[in-house]
Amino acid sequence: MGYESVNPFNGKSLKTFETLTDKDLEAKLTIAAACFQTWRHKTYAERAVIVAKAAVLMHEQVETLAHTMTLEMGKRINEARGEVEFSSNILAYYAKNAETFLAPDELHPTIGEAHMECSPIGVIFGVEPWNFPYYQLARVAGPHLMAGNVLVVKHAACVPQCAIAFEKLWTDAGAPPGLYTNLLISHEQSDRVIDDPRIKGVALTGSVAAGRSIAARAGQNLKPSSMELGGSDAFIVLDDADLEHTMKWAVWGRMYNGGQTCCAAKRFIVVESVADAFLSKFKVALGALKAGDPLDEKTTLGPLSSESALVQLLEQVDVALAHGATLVMGGGRVDRAGSYMQPTILTDVAPENPAFRDEFFGPVAMFFRVKDEDAAIALANDSDFGLGGSVFTKDIARGRRVASRVETGMMFINNISWSDAELPFGGIKDSGYGRELGDMGIQEFVNKKLVRYAALEAPV
Numbered sequence: 152m153g154y155e156s157v158n159p160f161n162g163k164s165l166k167t168f169e170t171l172t173d174k175d176l177e178a179k180l181t182i183a184a185a186c187f188q189t190w191r192h193k194t195y196a197e198r199a200v201i202v203a204k205a206a207v208l209m210h211e212q213v214e215t216l217a218h219t220m221t222l223e224m225g226k227r228i229n230e231a232r233g234e235v236e237f238s239s240n241i242l243a244y245y246a247k248n249a250e251t252f253l254a255p256d257e258l259h260p261t262i263g264e265a266h267m268e269c270s271p272i273g274v275i276f277g278v279e280p281w282n283f284p285y286y287q288l289a290r291v292a293g294p295h296l297m298a299g300n301v302l303v304v305k306h307a308a309c310v311p312q313c314a315i316a317f318e319k320l321w322t323d324a325g326a327p328p329g330l331y332t333n334l335l336i337s338h339e340q341s342d343r344v345i346d347d348p349r350i351k352g353v354a355l356t357g358s359v360a361a362g363r364s365i366a367a368r369a370g371q372n373l374k375p376s377s378m379e380l381g382g383s384d385a386f387i388v389l390d391d392a393d394l395e396h397t398m399k400w401a402v403w404g405r406m407y408n409g410g411q412t413c414c415a416a417k418r419f420i421v422v423e424s425v426a427d428a429f430l431s432k433f434k435v436a437l438g439a440l441k442a443g444d445p446l447d448e449k450t451t452l453g454p455l456s457s458e459s460a461l462v463q464l465l466e467q468v469d470v471a472l473a474h475g476a477t478l479v480m481g482g483g484r485v486d487r488a489g490s491y492m493q494p495t496i497l498t499d500v501a502p503e504n505p506a507f508r509d510e511f512f513g514p515v516a517m518f519f520r521v522k523d524e525d526a527a528i529a530l531a532n533d534s535d536f537g538l539g540g541s542v543f544t545k546d547i548a549r550g551r552r553v554a555s556r557v558e559t560g561m562m563f564i565n566n567i568s569w570s571d572a573e574l575p576f577g578g579i580k581d582s583g584y585g586r587e588l589g590d591m592g593i594q595e596f597v598n599k600k601l602v603r604y605a606a607l608e609a610p611v
């Protein structure tokens with residue numbers, strides 16, 4: 152397996168990269184482990200100088216970084232710029248807040264005094280996906296580097312140029328050698344990295360299949376791991392929803408990043424009384440999107456990340472149809488060069504249909520018509536995933552009640568699953584475990600140590 156950058160707008164190969172030799176991998180791990188021995192003793196203020204500088208560099212280089220991303224995985228250029236700025240904000244957020252988040256916590260035992268304190272644990276191995284090539288990296292780099300850990304990261308095989316550009320930010324920010332290391336490695340080498348005693352934790356964002364493999368490996372080694380996996384978020388529309396407002400979020404929620412977002416709205420669950428109106432507006436809105444060059448700011452439908460992603464999605468749609476789903480619109484590739492998928496809506500997806508439990512990682516929406524609020528919640532919960540979800544209603548108290556009953560890691564009222572630097576992000580069930588971002592994201596790979604003082608005599 153090699154690393155190759157291919158432009159999905161036209162299928163042209165941009166650059167290929169050799170995977171690391173075992174010798175080079177060993178050298179990089181040695182440098183990372185040595186770096187930890189000094190980085191762990193730096194003050195938060197000293198670490199913040201480097202992390203904040205990387206944030207500034209990201210912001211300054213927004214155009215080139217965004218351009219690389221658009222060429223490499225087809226993200227529309229406006230969204231690409233937004234992702235770079237957001238990634239910069241995440242780094243700046245942890246540079247500013249890490250010390251507060253990890254400050255010692257006084258406890259109140261009945262005898263004596265006690266506190267919890269946090270210390271870094273070592274070299275953390277990140278495995279990251281292509282769909283947000285910088286944001287996913289910033290989500291691990293900001294918190295874990297500020298906590299005093301160091302990072303080695305395997306990025307997805309199709310975004311090597313983004314991976315290398317992100318690594319370079321750290322060198323340019325004055326980071327010591329080994330603080331952040333990009334590893335162009337195979338899955339088999341990745342297994343050996345997890346086994347390596349110098350690696351003290353594993354953070355994966357990716358598919359359920361990768362989660363099962365990597366979490367198992369980390370488990371065999373008794374290493375802590377965090378798993379940010381797939382999702383099939385419910386988008387619940389209640390009878391009292393403002394349909395115009397709801398429709399804008401429905402389109403954005405399904406189509407943002409070409410539909411290739413873990414927490415995208417994937418299952419549209421609409422109560423009977425507004426179902427027809429919703430579906431006809433949704434068709435019109437999705438039908439208005441125009442395929443074009445993702446570097447052109449006017450383009451409203453970009454390509455998928457790769458030809459193989461498109462082929463896989465087309466196959467999933469075929470399977471859904473073969474098992475009785477009805478095609479409302481789309482279902483095929485766009486008739487042009489490049490890896491473009493037509494915006495697609497499926498209905499009549501029965502529980503026996505494999506599609507019912509699948510994640511469609513692209514512009515394919517499943518539409519369900521339900522009797523009422525209770526039926527909407529029951530259907531939302533009938534999923535192996537549990538990442539995010541949303542509910543649309545004019546009655547916010549009702550929205551909160553529904554949100555509490557949906558079994559996911561995140562719920563959003565009158566908007567869709569999205570992240571902010573200060574809000575913990577993550578799921579339950581097959582969507583994984585652990586949290587990234589917010590104050591919880593920095594707690595995943597630290598030693599929380601109890602220290603107690605009590606003037607006690609030992610029992611005889």
Ligand code: NAP
Pocket residue numbers: 278279280281282305306307308309337338339341342356357358359360361362364365378379380381382412413414510512538577578582
């Ligand atoms: P993927 O195939 O699982 O790949 C993700 C990363 O894992 C890539 O770096 C990949 O490397 C690596 N990988 C996969 N299997 C591996 C193995 N056995 N050993 C070592 N590394 C392995 O997922 P994807 O298709 O790129 O990304 C889409 C998935 O990620 C979707 O399911 C999406 O929902 C999920 N996701 C979740 C979140 C979240 O926060 N919950 C965020 C974004 C995406 P290669 O590229 O070399 O195979």
